[in-house]
Amino acid sequence: MKRYTASISFDHKLAVFDIQGSLAHAQMLAACNIISSQDLKDIQRGLAQIENEIIAGEFAWSVDLEDVHLNIEKRLTALVGDAGKRLHTGRSRNDQVATDVRLYLRHSIDDLLGLVRALQIALLDLAENHTNTIMPGFTHLQVAQPVSFAHHLMAYFEMLKRDTERLHDCRKRVNRLPLGAAALAGTSYPIKREYVAELLGFDGVCENSLDAVSDRDFAIEFTACGALIMTHLSRFSEELILWMSPRFGFIDIADRFCTGSSIMPQKKNPDVPELVRGKTGRVNGHLVALLTLMKGQPLAYNKDNQEDKEPLFDTVETLTQTLRIYADMIGGITVKPEAMRNAALQGYATATDLADYLVRKSLPFRDAHEAVALAVRFAEQRGCDLGDIGLAELQQFSALIGEDVYQVLSLEGSLASRNHTGGTAPNQVASAIAKARASLSK
Numbered sequence: 001m002k003r004y005t006a007s008i009s010f011d012h013k014l015a016v017f018d019i020q021g022s023l024a025h026a027q028m029l030a031a032c033n034i035i036s037s038q039d040l041k042d043i044q045r046g047l048a049q050i051e052n053e054i055i056a057g058e059f060a061w062s063v064d065l066e067d068v069h070l071n072i073e074k075r076l077t078a079l080v081g082d083a084g085k086r087l088h089t090g091r092s093r094n095d096q097v098a099t100d101v102r103l104y105l106r107h108s109i110d111d112l113l114g115l116v117r118a119l120q121i122a123l124l125d126l127a128e129n130h131t132n133t134i135m136p137g138f139t140h141l142q143v144a145q146p147v148s149f150a151h152h153l154m155a156y157f158e159m160l161k162r163d164t165e166r167l168h169d170c171r172k173r174v175n176r177l178p179l180g181a182a183a184l185a186g187t188s189y190p191i192k193r194e195y196v197a198e199l200l201g202f203d204g205v206c207e208n209s210l211d212a213v214s215d216r217d218f219a220i221e222f223t224a225c226g227a228l229i230m231t232h233l234s235r236f237s238e239e240l241i242l243w244m245s246p247r248f249g250f251i252d253i254a255d256r257f258c259t260g261s262s263i264m265p266q267k268k269n270p271d272v273p274e275l276v277r278g279k280t281g282r283v284n285g286h287l288v289a290l291l292t293l294m295k296g297q298p299l300a301y302n303k304d305n306q307e308d309k310e311p312l313f314d315t316v317e318t319l320t321q322t323l324r325i326y327a328d329m330i331g332g333i334t335v336k337p338e339a340m341r342n343a344a345l346q347g348y349a350t351a352t353d354l355a356d357y358l359v360r361k362s363l364p365f366r367d368a369h370e371a372v373a374l375a376v377r378f379a380e381q382r383g384c385d386l387g388d389i390g391l392a393e394l395q396q397f398s399a400l401i402g403e404d405v406y407q408v409l410s411l412e413g414s415l416a417s418r419n420h421t422g423g424t425a426p427n428q429v430a431s432a433i434a435k436a437r438a439s440l441s442k
Contacts, residue, residue, distance in 0.1 A: 007306050008061050011068045013313055015054050017103035018068055019047050021096065024199040025179060026087055032190055035086050042083035046076045068100075069093050090189040091182055094213040094301040098178035101309070103200065105222055108316045109171045113164060115323035116229070117440060120160050122330040124440075127153040127433055131426045134411045135250065135340035136349055143347025146411045149340060151424040154432055159232040161439075166225045174218045177202040181212035184300035214300040216290065219312050223287045226315045227280075233326060234280035237273035240333075244270050249339040254332030257325075272329055279318050286311035344411055345385055348376050353408040353417065354386060361400040371397045385409075 023044060030040035050072055053059040065071045070093075077084035127150035137147035177200065180186065180193035186209045193205045206212035243250035253270055261267035289311045297304055351372050358368035375397045379386050387409040394401045407413045419425040422432075 002063055002066075005066065005303075006063045007067045007309065008063055008065065008071060010310050010313060011097075012061055012071075013309075014068050014097075014100040014104055015059075015072065016051065017100045017107070018072055018096070019051050020103055020200065021099045021179060022072070022087060023047055024196045025091060027199060028192055028196045029086075029089060029189075031195060032192055034089055034189055034191070035083075039083040039086055042080040043076065043087055046080040046084060047072075049079060050075050067093070067097075069096055090187045090191050091179060092184075092213070094183050095178045095181040097305075098181075098213055098215070099200075101312070102174050102176070102178065102202075102218065105174050105218065105312070105316075106171060108320075109167050109174065109222065112316070112319055112323065113167055115320065115327070116160055116164050116167070119323055119327040119330065120157055120164075120436070120440060122327040123153050123157050123160070124433055124436055126150075126330055126333060126335075127157070127429070130335060130337075131429045131433070133335060133337045133340060134344050134415060136344040136347060137424075143344070143349050145352055146344045146349045146414045147424040148415060148426060148429055149335060149337075150426075150429045150433065154429065154436070156232065156236050157436055160229075161436075163225065163229045163232065166228065167222075170218070170221050170225050172203065173221060175201075175203045177205045178212035178215075181206065181209035184210055184213055210300045214297065214302075214305070216294055216305060216308050219308055220287070220290045220294065223283070223290055223312065223315050226319050227284050227287045229319060230276070230280040230283045230322065233322060234277045237276045240273045241270050241277075244268075248343065250336055250343070252334040252336070253329065254334075257329045257332065272325060276322055276326065279322060283315050283318055286315045341411065348379065348386055350386055350409045350411070350414050351376055353414045354405070356417075357405060357408045358398055358400055361398075363398065363400055368398075 026035065026040050026043045029035040030037055035043075050059065053075075059071075059075070061071055062074075065074055073084065073088065076087065130149040130153070131151075133149040134146050135149050135152065136143040137145045137152070177193060177197040179196055180191050197203075197205050206215070240251065240253065242248055244253055253273070255268070257270070257272040258268045259271045261269065290308060293304055293307055354375065355365065355368040355372045358371060359365050363371070375386060375389070375394060378393070378397070379389060382389070387406060391401070391403060391405070394405060408417065416425050419428060421428065
């Protein structure tokens with residue numbers, strides 16, 4: 001029974017945050033004359049020693065004491081006597097654990113924001129060198145139109161920018177203080193919750209005591225943010241895996257992020273991107289687990305909520321490890337521009353440019369579309385690119401085609417023509433990179 005119900009095996013991660021919350025709570029109790037100034041000094045002294053013991057790995061955790069809160073309280077009482085017993089005045093483990101988790105998650109979000117930023121910088125560093133590197137853009141994994149490699153990378157920068165915005169927004173709802181809600185109805189002691197919120201750097205207090213102790217929306221919201229981050233990195237990983245394949249040969253990933261085969265000596269397997277792709281399912285699973293955990297709970301606190309911590313902790317740890325290694329991996333990518341360019345010459349990537357050319361010559365788009373489709377079919381039969389077809393042969397598909405057509409049929413011409421905000425023209429991509437760098441320096 002002890003082993004089944006105890007949470008100390010995982011909630012010891014909250015120890016430092018539990019001490020932070022207890023120090024603020026004790027300071028408020030003394031300010032409200034609920035405990036004496038001497039009690040406060042004893043509590044501060046005892047908690048400082050306990051924190052040092054925990055950091056040094058010398059604290060003796062006991063499953064008999066069930067959780068992190070009782071372990072610390074028991075040790076505090078052993079160190080400072082009755083003052084330690086008075087610390088729990090005006091609070092419950094229900095509002096205590098809710099506060100600890102919020103403090104932990106706020107700290108974790110701040111760390112993760114720094115890691116996302118580091119990955120964004122790594123993307124910008126790589127993109128800056130490849131605004132003129134041409135690769136095929138795909139839809140349905142079929143060659144669609146030429147784009148610059150930098151433009152492709154900047155798509156992931158935009159995803160990470162949204163991820164950053166979501167984390168910042170989530171942090172606002174995490175940063176509300178539950179402490180003072182006690183078990184579920186508040187406390188009869190003359191406490192000052194706003195004072196504790198100020199001491200701990202919270203933006204305000206949870207306004208309803210029942211909701212304060214039972215709400216786990218903030219944990220679910222954070223895990224949803226984490227699932228989206230991992231989903232974005234999983235999509236990127238899938239592309240890195242494809243691009244590294246000899247069938248594409250667009251990039252090479254540094255050896256330290258890959259492994260060999262146990263039987264095939266020529267193999268270089270992209271283990272890190274594959275693991276990221278796999279760990280995304282892990283975080284998605286945590287999101288579903290937390291949603292399922294909460295869906296049938298009546299107000300207020302229930303023991304079910306002990307199960308919120310392991311999914312939350314693992315989500316934070318998975319995100320932390322993934323973002324850290326991803327930024328390093330991006331910095332170790334070797335790009336193969338020639339292979340990218342050759343691939344862009346396959347699949348008639350400039351067909352849309354030819355259609356747009358005809359539209360600018362006053363041909364209705366649907367007619368232009370049909371004319372280009374016939375030209376592509378002709379090129380397929382010849383086994384050549386559109387740009388390799390002679391002018392007279394092209395003119396059989398439309399008399400509007402002139403010698404200037406070859407400018408739009410070149411890969412460089414195709415990129416340069418998309419010269420607008422968000423387009424793949426090299427000068428637009430360079431501008432987007434500069435704008436992105438400026439946004440990160442704010």
